[in-house]
Amino acid sequence: MEEVKVYSEPVQYIKIDLGSELYGIDISYVDNIVRPQRVTRVPNVAPYIKGVINIRGEIVPIMSLRLKMGLEEIEDDKRTRFIIIKMEQYGKIGLIVDAVKEVVTLEEDNIERMKYDSKDDTVHFVMGVGKVEGGLISLLDLNNVIMEKSFKEE
Amino acid sequence: MDVSQYLEIFIDETKEHLQNLNTQILELEQEPDNMDTVNEIFRAAHSLKGMAGTMGYKRMQNLTHDMENVFSKVREGELKVNAAIIDTIFQCLDALEEYLDNIQSSADEGTNDNENIIKALNDFLNGNAVAEAPAEAKKDDAPAAEAASAADATPAADGDDKSKWKNIKFSEEQIHVMAEAKKNGKNVIGLTVFVQETCILKAARAFLVYKTLEELGEIIISEPSAQDIEDEKFDFDFSMIVVTESDIDTVLKGAKSVSEIEDAFGDMVDIPEGAADTAQESQETKPAETTAAETKPAVAASGETPNKPAEKKKPVVNRTVRVDIEKLDDLMNLVSELIIAKNSLVSAATSEGTAGTENVNEHIEYLENVTTNLHESVMKVRMVPIESVVNKFPRMIRDLQKKLGKKMELYMSGEETELDRTVVDEIGDPLMHLLRNSADHGIESDVNLRKERGKPEAGSIFLDAYQDGNNVVIEVRDDGNGIDVEAVKRKAIERGTITEEQGAAMSDKEIINLLFLPSFSTAKVVSDISGRGVGLDVVKSKIESLSGEVEVKSTLGVGSTWTIRLPLTLAIIQALMVVIGGEKYAIPLGNIQTIEDIEPQEVETVQQKEVINLRGNIIPIIRLNEILGCESTKDPSENLVVVIVKKGDKMAGLVIDELTGQQEIVIKSLGKYINKSKVISGATILGNGEVALIVDPNALI
Numbered sequence: 001m002e003e004v005k006v007y008s009e010p011v012q013y014i015k016i017d018l019g020s021e022l023y024g025i026d027i028s029y030v031d032n033i034v035r036p037q038r039v040t041r042v043p044n045v046a047p048y049i050k051g052v053i054n055i056r057g058e059i060v061p062i063m064s065l066r067l068k069m070g071l072e073e074i075e076d077d078k079r080t081r082f083i084i085i086k087m088e089q090y091g092k093i094g095l096i097v098d099a100v101k102e103v104v105t106l107e108e109d110n111i112e113r114m115k116y117d118s119k120d121d122t123v124h125f126v127m128g129v130g131k132v133e134g135g136l137i138s139l140l141d142l143n144n145v146i147m148e149k150s151f152k153e154e
Numbered sequence: 155m156d157v158s159q160y161l162e163i164f165i166d167e168t169k170e171h172l173q174n175l176n177t178q179i180l181e182l183e184q185e186p187d188n189m190d191t192v193n194e195i196f197r198a199a200h201s202l203k204g205m206a207g208t209m210g211y212k213r214m215q216n217l218t219h220d221m222e223n224v225f226s227k228v229r230e231g232e233l234k235v236n237a238a239i240i241d242t243i244f245q246c247l248d249a250l251e252e253y254l255d256n257i258q259s260s261a262d263e264g265t266n267d268n269e270n271i272i273k274a275l276n277d278f279l280n281g282n283a284v285a286e287a288p289a290e291a292k293k294d295d296a297p298a299a300e301a302a303s304a305a306d307a308t309p310a311a312d313g314d315d316k317s318k319w320k321n322i323k324f325s326e327e328q329i330h331v332m333a334e335a336k337k338n339g340k341n342v343i344g345l346t347v348f349v350q351e352t353c354i355l356k357a358a359r360a361f362l363v364y365k366t367l368e369e370l371g372e373i374i375i376s377e378p379s380a381q382d383i384e385d386e387k388f389d390f391d392f393s394m395i396v397v398t399e400s401d402i403d404t405v406l407k408g409a410k411s412v413s414e415i416e417d418a419f420g421d422m423v424d425i426p427e428g429a430a431d432t433a434q435e436s437q438e439t440k441p442a443e444t445t446a447a448e449t450k451p452a453v454a455a456s457g458e459t460p461n462k463p464a465e466k467k468k469p470v471v472n473r474t475v476r477v478d479i480e481k482l483d484d485l486m487n488l489v490s491e492l493i494i495a496k497n498s499l500v501s502a503a504t505s506e507g508t509a510g511t512e513n514v515n516e517h518i519e520y521l522e523n524v525t526t527n528l529h530e531s532v533m534k535v536r537m538v539p540i541e542s543v544v545n546k547f548p549r550m551i552r553d554l555q556k557k558l559g560k561k562m563e564l565y566m567s568g569e570e571t572e573l574d575r576t577v578v579d580e581i582g583d584p585l586m587h588l589l590r591n592s593a594d595h596g597i598e599s600d601v602n603l604r605k606e607r608g609k610p611e612a613g614s615i616f617l618d619a620y621q622d623g624n625n626v627v628i629e630v631r632d633d634g635n636g637i638d639v640e641a642v643k644r645k646a647i648e649r650g651t652i653t654e655e656q657g658a659a660m661s662d663k664e665i666i667n668l669l670f671l672p673s674f675s676t677a678k679v680v681s682d683i684s685g686r687g688v689g690l691d692v693v694k695s696k697i698e699s700l701s702g703e704v705e706v707k708s709t710l711g712v713g714s715t716w717t718i719r720l721p722l723t724l725a726i727i728q729a730l731m732v733v734i735g736g737e738k739y740a741i742p743l744g745n746i747q748t749i750e751d752i753e754p755q756e757v758e759t760v761q762q763k764e765v766i767n768l769r770g771n772i773i774p775i776i777r778l779n780e781i782l783g784c785e786s787t788k789d790p791s792e793n794l795v796v797v798i799v800k801k802g803d804k805m806a807g808l809v810i811d812e813l814t815g816q817q818e819i820v821i822k823s824l825g826k827y828i829n830k831s832k833v834i835s836g837a838t839i840l841g842n843g844e845v846a847l848i849v850d851p852n853a854l855i
Contacts (some may be wrong), residue, residue: 037843038844040737040738040837040844040845040846040847041737041784042824042828042831042834042847043781043782043783043784043831043833043834044783044831044833045828045831049828051845052824052828052837052845052847053845054839054843054844054845057822057839058822059822059823059824059825059837059839059845060825061824061825061827061828089826090825090826090827091825091826091827092825093827146827
C-alpha cells in the first residue's frame with residue numbers, strides 16, 4: 001500500500017525484540033505503544049488473536065506476534081509492549097512484542113529486499129533486512145502479518 | 155463569490171422548502187381557493203429562487219422563477235388553480251428534487267433544463283388552454299426523458315441530414331471563444347461524422363476521431379457530449395465544433411482516416427453577429443455561470459446522464475443533524491459542570507486527611523450525575539423526528555392513487571416521534587414498501603366489493619408512530635382486503651416451501667410469516683393470487699438490521715396491520731452483566747424474560763439436548779461456557795443460574811455462572827478484523843476500562 005514510500009525516502013522503523021531476533025515495524029503504521037493490560041478473550045478466533053482491549057474508548061483486537069511468527073508464547077513481563085498498528089482496511093490492531101527498543105532510520109541502500117523462494121512459513125512476513133549499527137533487523141511486512149489470517153481462514 | 159461553504163445550508167433549506175411546497179400543494183389540491191396556502195407556496199417558491207440564484211444554480215432558479223410567476227398570478231386572482239396546474243407543479247417539484255440530488259452528490263445541478271415543464275408553466279401564464287398536455291407527461295413519471303426526446307426531435311427536423319452540427323446551439327461563452335479564435339486567424343470548423351452502421355465499437359471509433367481532431371486543434375463543442383459518446387449514447391453520427399489552424403479538408407480527411415467511419419461533412423462556422431461585442435462582457439460572467447455554460451448547450455440529449463457519474467462519487471455534503479440550540483446549550487452547561495466536577499475532585503484528592511476521602515466520594519457521586527445527564531443530552535441530540543421521512547408519503551399516496559386508479563386517503567399520526575438519526579435514515583424505504591403494498595394490494599380495486607363489505611368508497615391507510623417504553627412503534631394499517639391465508643398456504647405448498655401436513659399444522663400467523671421469506675417475495679405468481687409479498691423479505695431484513703421487529707396481523711376482508719418495533723437508540727442498551735468462566739459478559743435486557751434458579755436434577759435430556767421444564771414449558775438450555783469455549787467455575791452439583799431469553803415465540807435458557815447486576819452499556823463494534831463470531835454482537839467498556847463482550851441471544855436460539 002505504502003510501498004512506494006519505502007523505495008524513495010529513508011523510512012523510520014521501530015526496532016522491537018521478538019525471541020532472539022530484532023524486527024522493524026514501519027513507524028508510519030504505528031498509532032500508539034501501550035503497556036500490557038488485561039485482554040478480553042474473544043471466543044472462536046484464531047489462536048494468535050489474544051482478544052480485545054480498550055484503547056481510549058475504542059475496541060482494538062490484540063494479536064500475539066510470537067504465535068503468529070511460530071514462536072513459543074511467553075508470559076507478559078515488564079518489557080512487554082502492545083504496539084497499536086493502524087491499517088487502512090482493518091482499523092486498529094495491536095501486536096504483542098517482547099520489547100520495544102528504539103527508532104532507526106534506514107536508507108534504501110541499507111535494506112536488503114527478501115526474495116520469496118524459501119519454503120519457510122514465516123519468511124513472507126519479512127519484506128527485507130535492514131543493516132543497522134550492531135546488527136541486522138528484519139523488516140516486517142505488516143500487510144502480510146495482518147492479512148494472512150484472512151486467507152487462511154476463508 | 156465562493157459559495158461552497160454555504161452548500162450544506164443550501165441543501166438543508168432547499169429540502170425543507172421542497173417538503174413544505176409538497177405539503178402545501180397537496181393542501182391546495184384539496185382547497186384550491188385557500189389564499190393562505192397560495193401565499194405560503196409563493197413565499198416558499200420565492201425563497202427557493204433566491205437561494206438557487208445566490209448559489210449560482212441557474213436552471214433551478216429559472217424553474218422556480220416560472221413557478222413563482224404562476225403562483226403570483228394565482229394570488230392576484232388572474233389564474234384559477236386546476237388539476238393541470240397542480241400536476242405540473244408536482245412535476246416541477248420532482249425536477250427540483252432531481253437538481254438537488256445532483257447538487258448533493260456532485261455540487262453541480264446537472265444539465266437537465268426541464269424545458270417542457272418551463273413551457274407548461276409559461277403556457278399557464280399566457281393563458282394557454284393546451285395546459286392539459288403536460289399532465290400526460292406526468293403519467294410516464296419521467297419528465298426528463300420527455301424533455302430529452304422533445305428537444306431531440308426539434309433540431310433533427312430543421313437541419314439537413316448531413317450537417318447536423320448546424321443544429322448546435324452556442325452559449326455566449328462558446329461564441330466568445332470562437333470569435334477570439336477567428337481573430338487570431340484560426341479556422342472554426344463545424345463537422346458531423348457518420349459511423350458505419352455495421353460498426354461494433356462505435357464509442358472506440360468516435361474516440362479515435364476525437365483523438366485525431368484533437369491533434370489538429372481544439373474541440374470546443376461536441377454533440378452529444380464527450381461523456382455520452384464514450385458511453386455509446388449516440389446513434390451513428392456525432393457533431394462537433396473544432397478550432398484549428400488547419401483547413402477544412404485536413405480536418406475532414408483526419409476524421410475519415412479512422413476506419414469504419416462512413417463519412418464526414420463540415421464547413422466553416424458562421425459566428426453569430428455581435429459576438430465580438432458581447433465577448434468582452436461574457437468574460438466577466440461569474441464563475442458559477444461558467445460551469446453552467448461549459449456544459450453543452452443542447453443538453454437535453456444527455457437528459458439522464460448527469461445522474462450516472464454522480465452516483466459513483468462520494469456525496470459532497472456530509473450527513474448532518476440539525477440541532478435545536480437549546481439542546482446544545484444544555485450540553486454546554488453539562489460540560490461546564492463536568493469541568494467543575496473534575497476540578498473539585500482534583501482539589502479533594504490533593505487535600506489531606508480523612509476529610510479528603512469523604513469529599514472524593516461526594517464528588518464522584520456528583521460526577522456520576524453529570525455524566526448520566528450528559529449522556530442523555532447527547533442521545534437527545536442524535537434523535538430526530540421521523541417527520542422528515544414520513545412527510546413525503548402523502549405525496550406518494552397521491553401519485554399512487556392516480557396510477558392505480560383507486561381512491562384512498564393516508565392518515566398519519568405521531569410524526570413528531572423521535573428516533574436515532576441512523577434509524578430514521580434507514581426506515582424510509584421499508585415504510586414506503588409497506589405503504590405501497592397496502593395501496594397496491596391491500597385496498598380493493600373493486601369499489602363494489604368495498605361497498606358490499608360496508609366500507610367507504612375511498613380506502614384508508616394509516617401510518618401511526620408512537621413511543622412504547624424503550625421502543626418506537628410504527629404501524630401501517632389499511633382497511634383493505636387483508637391477507638388470504640388459504641391462498642398463501644396453497645401457494646406455499648405448491649411451491650414446495652412447506653408440505654401439506656406442515657401446512658395443516660401451521661397457525662394462521664405462521665402462514666402469514668411465510669410472506670417474509672425471500673422466495674415468496676420474488677415470485678410474481680404469489681402476489682397475483684394472494685395479492686401480497688413483493689419485497690417483504692427486504693423490509694424484514696432491513697428492520698432486523700436496525701435491531702427491530704416487524705409483525706403483521708390481518709383479517710381477510712377487513713384489513714391488515716403491519717407493526718414495526720424499533721429500539722429508541724442503537725448505541726446504548728440496558729444489559730444484564732454476567733460472569734461465565736471468570737469472564738464478564740453482557741446480555742441485552744431486552745431479550746431476557748426471567749432468571750431462574752434450577753437444581754441440577756431438574757435438567758433432563760431429550761434427543762441429546764438438555765431441557766428444563768419451567769412451569770409447564772419445555773425450554774432447551776444452552777451452556778454458555780461451552781459456546782464461549784471456557785471452563786465453568788461452578789461445581790456441577792450446585793444449582794444452575796439460567797437466564798431465560800426469548801426471540802419471537804421461541805425461548806431458551808442460558809446457563810451462566812454468576813450474575814453481577816444490571817447496567818447501561820454502550821455498544822461498541824468489535825471491528826472488521828475479528829468480527830467473525832455470530833454469538834458475540836459487540837463489546838462494551840466497563841467502568842474499570844476493561845472490555846466485556848456482548849452475547850447475542852438471538853444468534854443462540
